[in-house]
Amino acid sequence: MTADTVISCKNAWKIFGADPKGYLGSMPATHSFDDIRADGYIAGVKDVSIDVYRGEMLVIMGLSGSGKSTLVRCFSRLHDITGGAITVEGQDLMSLSEKELIELRRSKMGMVFQSFGLLPHRTVLENVAFPLEMRGQDKHTRRERALEVIKLVDLEGREEYFPRELSGGQQQRVGIARSLAIEPDIWFLDEPFSALDPLIRREMQDEFLRLQGMLGKTIVFITHDFDEALRLADRIAIMKDGAVEQCDTPDQIVLNPATEYVRKFTEVIDKARVVHAGVLAQAGSTGDGPPVDARATVQDLARLLVHDERAVIPVATDGKVIGGMDRAAALDILLETS
Amino acid sequence: MADVANGLKVTATGPAQWTRGKVAVALVAVAVVLTVLRYVGLLPDALFRIPEAMIPPAAVWLDAAFNFVKDDLGLLALTRTLTEGLEWLLDITANLMFGKRRWPFLGPIPWTAVAGVAAVIGYYLDGWRMAALGAGTFIWTALIGQWTIAMETMSVLMVAAPLAFFIGLSLGILAWKHAWVNRAIKPILSVLQTLPFFTYLLPAVIFFKVGPTAGAVATTIYAIPPMILMTTLGLQKVSPEVVEAGNMSGCTKWQLLRHVYLPSARTEILVGVNQVIMLCLAMVVLTAFIGMPGLGAKLLAMMGSFKLGRSFEIGVTIVLLAVMLDRMSKAWVVKQPEHFERDTPWWRRHWYLVTGVAVFVFFCIAAQVVPVFAEIGRTQNFSQGKEIDTLIKAFLALDPVQNTTQMIRYVLNVWILNPFRDFLLSIPTPAFILLVTAFALSLGGKGPAIYAAIFFGLVALSGWWDRSVITLYSVISAVTLAILIGVPLGIMASRSEKWSRRALLACDTAQTFPSFIYLIPAIMLFGVTATSVVMSILIFAMVPLTRYTIEGLRTVPPEMTEAADMAGATRMQKLISVQLPLALPTMAVGFNQAIMFAFFMVIVAAFIGTQDLGQELQRTLAGTDLGKNFVLGICVSLMALTFDLTIMKWATHRKKALGLPD
C-alpha cells in the first residue's frame, strides 16, 4: 500500500500554548491529555500516526473539540506541527519553502471550511473564482468555470450576491463550490454539509462520491453524522482528546472496536446496516446452496437470514465464492441492535 | 516630617487602602504647614519658588539639539526636498479648488459643480438627506461669500487627509506584521496624543515652508496616530478561517494582504478614515496660528476685531463642513456593497459615477454661460455680517442682558476666579507638588503618585511655574464649572431613552466641531476677556462630561436598579446609592477627557489674551523659538499626563472592583 500513500502522518503533535516546542521537548512521553492541560497547554493533535491512501475517502469522527479540524489543518499546513512528520506526495510538509507550499496548495489541495471562510467583500462569483484568480487564470476562463460549479451546487441566479445576503446553507455551498472550482487531487472537507437540508446534502454527497469514483480524488472528510460517514467512508478514523483511537473500515470498527471509547461511540449505530456479508465470510467451510453477494449488508439479507435454514451460507464476489458466513453470527448482529 | 515617616511605616504593615489615605493626609499636612509658614513670612524665598539661578536652561539645550539635528545631521535638507513634492501637490489642489495660478491651470472648479458632486456622493452614501447636507453646505458657503477661504482650507485638507491615511495605513500594517515596530510605535503614539497641538506647529514651520506646506505637514502628523491604531485593530480582527481560506487558495503574502486582510478589515479602516478627516479638519483650522490662510485665519481675524456677525457666519460654515464630512464618512463605514443582477450593463452598475461625472460636466459648461454658477462675487453674496453684528451687539446692549452678563462676569471674576487664582499662586512650589502627589496617591495609588511628583517637579524646573499654575487654574475652574452644569444635564437626559439618544447625538455632533468654534459664543457674550476663556473651555469640556454621564448611567445593569426599586428606594436614593456609584468609573473617563480638552482649549483660547502658558506658546510661534516652544509644550503635556494617568488608573481599578466590563 505504501506506494499509494498520499498523506503520511508519523507521530504528529500539535500543541497550543506559550512555548509548544519547548514544552513538547521537555514533556514526559507518558503525559496524558489532562496532564498536558494541567500544564497550561492544549494537545490539539496528540501523537497521531495515520496514512491516507490515494483515491480513498477517509472520514474523521469524534466529539466536538477532539481535534478533527486541527488534524486536517496540520495536513494542509495551515498549522505548523509541533512534533513528528507529515509528508504529502512524498514531500515533507515542514521542509517546504513558502513558494513550494503555495505551489502545492494551488496545484493539489482544496479545502471546505467548517464556518465557510468566505470573503465578505466579494460576490458569490468572485468568491468561487478566487482560487483561480490567485493562480493567475484569465478573467474569462475563471468566470466560465465558476459559473459551472455554481450551477452544480444549485446557486444559479445568486452569482452576484454577497455572502451576508445568503442563508447559512447557501454560504456553505459557496464554500463547496469554491473548492470544486479547482478540482484538487486532495480534498479536505471540514463538516462540509452541516448546514444543508437533507435533500441537497444527499445530492452533494452523491456529487463527491461521483468525483471520487470517476477522478480518483483523495478525500479527508470530517462529519458528526454517522449516516453520512457510513454512506461515504472507505475508512473511518475516530478521535478523542487529540489522538486517533482507531482507524479502520466501518465493518471492523463496529465489529472489533479497538478501545472501550470506540465501542461506546459506535454503540448507537445499527450494526446490521454497516456489516457486509464479505466481512463475515470465513474461508474454509463454504456451505452449500446459492451464495449471497459479499457487498450486501446484514440488513439487506435480513429476510434470508431468518428463513434460510443452512448453518453456513456461502458468500460470493462477482459469482466467485470467497467463503462461508455463519448464519447464527449474522443473526446475532441483526437482532442485537434492533 | 515625622508624620510622613509614620505614614511610611504604616505602609509596611497595615491594609493598603488605609495607609494610602494616611500617606496622602500626611502629604497634605506638610503642604498646609509650608503654606502657612509662607503666609506668616517664615518660609525662605528659595523654598517658595525655585530661584532663577537654579533653573536649567532647558530651552537652550533643546535649541542646540535641534540645531544639531537640523543642520549637522542635514534634516533640514531632507525636509526641504520633501517640501517640494508636497508643495507640488498643494499647488494642484489649490489651483483646482480656488484657482491659484499654478499648474495645471484648470481651476477654479465652479462652486455649482462641487455642490452637485457632493449631492451625488451624499445620495449614494445615504439618500436624500445626506445629498441635501452635501449640497447645502457648499451652497451656503458660496452664497455667504466664503467660497475662496473655505476652498483654501479644503485644498490643504485634500492633501493632508489622504497623506495621513496612507502613512497611517502603512505604519499600521507594519506594526501589525512586526511586533518590534509595534513596540517602538506605541509609546511614541501615546506621547503624540497628549502633546498640545502647538508643539506640532512650530517644527512644521521651521522644517517646512511657512503657509500651506507647514500647515499640511502639521495637519498630517496630527491625524496619523488614530489611523495606525485602527488599521492594526482591524487587521487583528480578521477571522482566522477567512485567512486560512486565502492560504488554501494559494495566496502569496502580498495577495493575502491585498485581497483578504485589507478588504476584511474594511470597517475599522473606514472608521480610521473618519477620524483622520475629522482631526485634519480640527487641525487645519488651527494652523491659522502659523499664518495659513483659510477659514481659521479669517475667523481669527474676525474675532480679533470683534466682528461678531462675520465670525458667526464663518463658524456656521466650519460647523457645516465638519458635520458633512463626519456624517458622510460615517455613512461610508456602514455602507455595504449591493449586488446587481447578472448582465447588468456597465452604466447601470456605475450609475452614481456616471451621474456624478455628468453633473460635474454640466455645471462646468453651465458656468461658462452663467457667470454666477462659476463664482459669486463680492457684491452678489448674501452675507449678513454687518446686520447680524448690529443685532448681536444691540441684544448684548439690552439692559437685562448686559446686567446678566455683567453680573456673571463680576461674580465669576471677583468672587471665584481671581481669589482662586491668587490662592493657587500663593502656595509654595514644594507644597503644590505635595498636594498634587497626594491627589494622585489617593485616587490612583503609588504609580501615578510617583509620576505626579516627577512630572510636576519637572514643570517647576522648567522655569515657567507661575504660568503653568495659571494654566492649571483655568483648567480646574472651567472643568469644575463644567461638572456642575454638565453632570446634572446628563443625569436629567439619562432619565428617558428618547432624551438620552438626543443628548448623545448632540454631544457627538458637538465633538466634531473644531475647537475654535467654542470661542464664538463665549466671545459673543463676554467679549475679549478672561471670563470668555473660562467660558469657552467650560462649553468645550462640558460635552464629554455630559456624554459619559449619560453613557455611564444608561449602562448600569437593569437588575441593579430593579433591586433598588424593590427595596423601595426613591428616585433620588436610587440615583445616589445605586446608579451614580456604578456609573462613576465611566463618568471618570468623561472627567478625564474634559480635563484633556480643557488643556487643549486653554491654549487655543490664549489668543483672547491670558497670562498662561498658551500665550507664551503663541508668542513663540511668531519667532523661531523652538526650544522654548518645546519646553512650554512639554509643561502642558506633563500636567495633562499626570491627570490622565491618575484618573484612568482609578477608573480601570474601580471598574474591576465593581465587576463592570471595560
Ligand SMILES: Nc1ncnc2c1ncn2[C@@H]1O[C@H](COP(=O)(O)OP(=O)(O)OP(=O)(O)O)[C@@H](O)[C@H]1O
Ligand atoms: N488556534 C488555536 N489555539 C488554541 N487552541 C486551539 C486552537 N485551535 C484549536 N484549539 C483547541 O484544540 C482543540 C481541538 O479543536 P478542533 O477545532 O480541532 O476540534 P474539532 O474536533 O474540530 O471540534 P468541532 O467538532 O467542534 O469542530 C480544542 O480544545 C480547541 O480549543
Ligand SMILES: [Mg+2]
Ligand atoms: Mg472542527
